[in-house]
Amino acid sequence: MSSRLGGLVLAWALGAALVAVMGGPRIAAAQGQPVGTAQNAVGTLVIVRTDGIEHRLQGKGSLPLYEGDVLRTEPASQALIQLRPGTPVALNEKTTIKILSRWDKSVAGSGTVRILRVSRGELWAKAGSGERLLEVETPASVVSGRDAEFDVKVGEDGQSALTVVQGTADFGTPFGQCAVRSGTASVGARGAACTAPQAANAAAAIGWKQAVSQ
Amino acid sequence: MHVTQTARSTRFALAAIALAALGGCAEMQGKEAEEPTRPRVFVANESSNTVTVVDGETFTVVGTVDARNHATHDLAVSRDGRWLFATNLASGRLSAINTRAMETVASIATGDRAHVVTLTNDNRQAWVANIGDNTISIVDTTTFRILGTIAVGKGPTGLTFSRDGRFAYVSNQGDKTVEVIDTASHRVVKAIPVGTNPHFLVLGPDGRIWGTNTGGTDIYVIDPATQDKIASINVGPSPQQIAFGFKGLQGPNAYVTVAGLNRVVVLSADPANLRILEQIDVGQRPNGISGNREGTRLFVVHEISNDLKVIDTGSSAVLATVPVGRKPIRVVFHGS
Numbered sequence: 001m002s003s004r005l006g007g008l009v010l011a012w013a014l015g016a017a018l019v020a021v022m023g024g025p026r027i028a029a030a031q032g033q034p035v036g037t038a039q040n041a042v043g044t045l046v047i048v049r050t051d052g053i054e055h056r057l058q059g060k061g062s063l064p065l066y067e068g069d070v071l072r073t074e075p076a077s078q079a080l081i082q083l084r085p086g087t088p089v090a091l092n093e094k095t096t097i098k099i100l101s102r103w104d105k106s107v108a109g110s111g112t113v114r115i116l117r118v119s120r121g122e123l124w125a126k127a128g129s130g131e132r133l134l135e136v137e138t139p140a141s142v143v144s145g146r147d148a149e150f151d152v153k154v155g156e157d158g159q160s161a162l163t164v165v166q167g168t169a170d171f172g173t174p175f176g177q178c179a180v181r182s183g184t185a186s187v188g189a190r191g192a193a194c195t196a197p198q199a200a201n202a203a204a205a206i207g208w209k210q211a212v213s214q
Numbered sequence: 215m216h217v218t219q220t221a222r223s224t225r226f227a228l229a230a231i232a233l234a235a236l237g238g239c240a241e242m243q244g245k246e247a248e249e250p251t252r253p254r255v256f257v258a259n260e261s262s263n264t265v266t267v268v269d270g271e272t273f274t275v276v277g278t279v280d281a282r283n284h285a286t287h288d289l290a291v292s293r294d295g296r297w298l299f300a301t302n303l304a305s306g307r308l309s310a311i312n313t314r315a316m317e318t319v320a321s322i323a324t325g326d327r328a329h330v331v332t333l334t335n336d337n338r339q340a341w342v343a344n345i346g347d348n349t350i351s352i353v354d355t356t357t358f359r360i361l362g363t364i365a366v367g368k369g370p371t372g373l374t375f376s377r378d379g380r381f382a383y384v385s386n387q388g389d390k391t392v393e394v395i396d397t398a399s400h401r402v403v404k405a406i407p408v409g410t411n412p413h414f415l416v417l418g419p420d421g422r423i424w425g426t427n428t429g430g431t432d433i434y435v436i437d438p439a440t441q442d443k444i445a446s447i448n449v450g451p452s453p454q455q456i457a458f459g460f461k462g463l464q465g466p467n468a469y470v471t472v473a474g475l476n477r478v479v480v481l482s483a484d485p486a487n488l489r490i491l492e493q494i495d496v497g498q499r500p501n502g503i504s505g506n507r508e509g510t511r512l513f514v515v516h517e518i519s520n521d522l523k524v525i526d527t528g529s530s531a532v533l534a535t536v537p538v539g540r541k542p543i544r545v546v547f548h549g550s
Contacts, residue, residue, distance in 0.1 A: 100323040191399035
């Protein structure tokens with residue numbers, strides 16, 4: 001028993017030493033660990049892996065998603081995905097996003113901040129608390145949400161409209177920051193700060209996601 | 215007397231330019247307040263995925279920072295010397311390095327083939343050119359969030375800002391142009407044809423923009439007043455990067471690493487009178503070059519011999535050769 005325990009201690013020590021020598025985890029964009037699943041598609045959701053391989057989801061399913069994946073919905077298509085740990089995201093039609101992350105030592109837990117980079121279209125997300133911080137990047141702005149439910153719509157030239165359904169989201173452009181609260185909306189356009197939040201009909205803004213959420 | 219005063223004022227301007235090259239006019243926000251840093255030379259080692267930190271006075275290696283990414287390529291240091299940003303070509307990411315702790319504290323996904331990084335003049339943003347995406351990512355240097363992107367031409371490889379910060383200049387390998395971006399609107403306002411495979415860009419001591427055509431044999435100068443290419447000169451095959459300095463009273467001079475010659479070519483930095491003054495033999499395939507604020511020391515890194523040479527501009531003599539990591543590409547200096 002004691003020799004077995006000694007072996008375990010030795011193995012643990014060797015493992016710890018190996019981690020120390022390797023300098024800790026490397027931040028590679030490897031596709032080894034799923035970061036979520038695609039759960040439903042009205043029409044077709046196209047998933048393009050980092051090696052160019054394409055998968056398609058039609059209807060309900062459970063397709064694993066990896067960092068670096070590009071997700072695309074076509075006209076008249078919508079999709080629902082679930083990011084770990086517990087962040088639902090819906091994509092409206094004609095939407096393209098890329099799944100990314102930032103590692104930041106100052107962020108509690110694993111230090112990973114999940115990022116969705118939207119090049120076109122519209123998404124809804126419900127970001128949770130703690131490690132479930134979510135950032136949504138658009139060509140002209142960034143939304144950072146924790147304990148917040150929001151909708152982001154990207155238009156011509158990257159102009160982005162943020163509507164917050166619940167909680168508060170930080171909205172930033174290269175020219176300024178806004179705190180956008182529940183029931184209000186702001187716009188971020190190229191070359192300008194985000195507009196002062198105005199009252200908005202949040203329920204109407206996310207009405208589009210009813211079909212895919214069922 | 216007149217010569218001395220001119221040299222002194224130009225020297226002052228060079229010091230200001232060196233500071234501007236380090237990234238701007240204001241302190242970065244937040245973070246800890248501590249005593250001044252010692253002069254440091256930072257070297258990006260592409261095949262080691264590291265940054266070598268060298269003492270700027272003793273020329274000894276004081277540390278090696280793991281960039282926690284792949285193919286560490288370009289560097290930009292904050293004005294206060296506390297933050298170093300490194301692009302990583304293969305990862306498409308920017309590493310944020312705390313220079314006091316000599317530790318990477320954040321890894322930011324910018325875009326495919328993140329090539330070069332430059333800090334805005336107020337140091338609040340890091341602009342990163344992504345060759346594979348044909349974009350510039352704008353990174354908040356405090357929160358490390360990406361605030362936006364700007365679409366540019368094919369294969370952006372060089373990036374610098376004008377003295378007043380009103381314009382950013384981006385060299386595009388694929389288009390053979392330098393694009394001018396209005397920083398107030400984030401729109402491209404002009405594309406200037408410059409030559410074959412333009413690469414490195416830097417702000418010169420008189421406020422002009424200097425660039426290398428790495429696919430050719432020449433360097434060129436752009437005047438921000440007219441947004442035109444106003445001068446060029448052949449320096450040899452595969453010119454890489456440019457720094458500025460003095461040789462005693464002579465100067466400011468431009469020092470160009472010419473990879474095909476294994477030399478640093480020394481030029482008059484007067485665009486109206488560009489001429490080669492001297493050629494300094496260095497190591498194998500010189501690439502990165504940087505100068506100290508006073509313009510008396512040059513730091514040159516060599517991709518094949520994997521070392522850093524310290525050159526005294528007054529005598530053109532090599533003062534020290536420091537082994538660094540594999541395939542060093544970029545070197546930046548901070549301190550006086």
